[in-house]
Amino acid sequence: MPQILTKSMVLGSDSIFHFNRFFDTAEQIANKNFNYFQANYGFQQAGRIITPLYGPFVSYLMGLLLMLLGSWLKFQLAVDLLILVTAAYGVYSLSKRLHSNQDFAIISGILFMTSISITGWVLNQHFTSFGLVLIPYILKYAVDFLDDTNKVNIIGLGISMALLIQTHFLSVIFTTIALLFLFIIGFISSTKKIALLVRVFAAALLAFILTLNVWGGLFEVYSGNHLLSTWPTMNIDAAAIKLSFQSETETQLGIVLSVLFLAQIIYTIIHFKQTSKNN
Structure with a gap:
């Protein structure tokens, strides 16, 4: 529609x-x-x-x-602004955590803020945007998995993950996959494996405690009710986001982001030996 x-x-x-x-x-x-x-x-x-x-x-x-x-109008304007600013600052903050220069961090934040994944809420009220704006904040803490100084922020990682669980469950799946890859890489290269494992487990336990209402609600509803499942996507490929050299849409990445994505892949391959774990 x-x-x-x-x-x-x-x-x-x-x-x-x-x-x-x-x-x-x-x-x-x-x-x-x-x-x-x-x-x-x-x-x-x-x-x-x-x-x-x-x-x-x-x-x-x-x-x-x-x-x-x-007022619905005031509400929409306030939430739209909140989503856009949160998205921009999240990627800006993540970029700075990865030691990017100021200009790159600002441009990254603007690109993320204006992408169809975020403006999907502004234009169509797609709630996926609510989950996506939180992911950079979690990844900022997850980068610590790759730091052998064992400075994983238990409170920051646990609370940010809990907030995502309390917001949008599908985004939790995407984020968990990303965290798993980062953890495996960090765990293999770490000289303090037990310490890393303990701190990550502590963060996960904190997130679990802060979301007991979510797990309890799911258990209460699904254990005693027969619920209809959501309508399945018959053609998953048609609904997937693809590289494209056209305008950005919900299923096409658009020429700007596609070029940047390909350029980043090429740069990483060429400079693979000079690239650090967290870049």
Whole structure:
């Protein structure tokens, strides 16, 4: 469904779903009538089970923001700005952690902020953007896996991962795969393997404790209910993001990012021996 401009608000394909769940939590807070499992205000008061299965902490955070602002237009503008700034600063911060120069860090942040993966929320309210903006903050701590000084930040890694789990579960899968690769590389080359293992386990335990509501909600719902699965993607290839030399879309990386991606691969191959583990 294309986005629709309605009284200065941009309503895209996922707007009805997410705005309904934010409205529900906003009404719960405003009326002090909390129901963690049922949506008794949004979704036409149908009692659908949404919040415990889809980013519960952020659902209530967005509901609180909506209640305080008191306007859908103000809410959309505030959240759009929050997503864009968070995305830009996250990649900027990660680039600085990798010792990139100032100009490169700024350009990287701008490119990420303006990519279709992030503007997908602004244009179509695709909630994947909420998860993606948090990934650079986690990777910034995960880079420490490659540092043999054993300075993995348990608190930073644990809290940032917990926040992602409380936001968008699919992004957790992508991030976990990235963390696993970084951990394996760091563990193989580390001279302090036990210390690294202990600190990573401690961060994982912290993230687990901070997301007990997520795991408890999933267990409660799936252990006693017969739920319909989501509609499967019949052609996964058609929905995948590909390199392209056309305009950037949800399934095409676009000429700018495609050229930068290929240039980075070529540069890494040519300078492989001079490239450090975290670059």
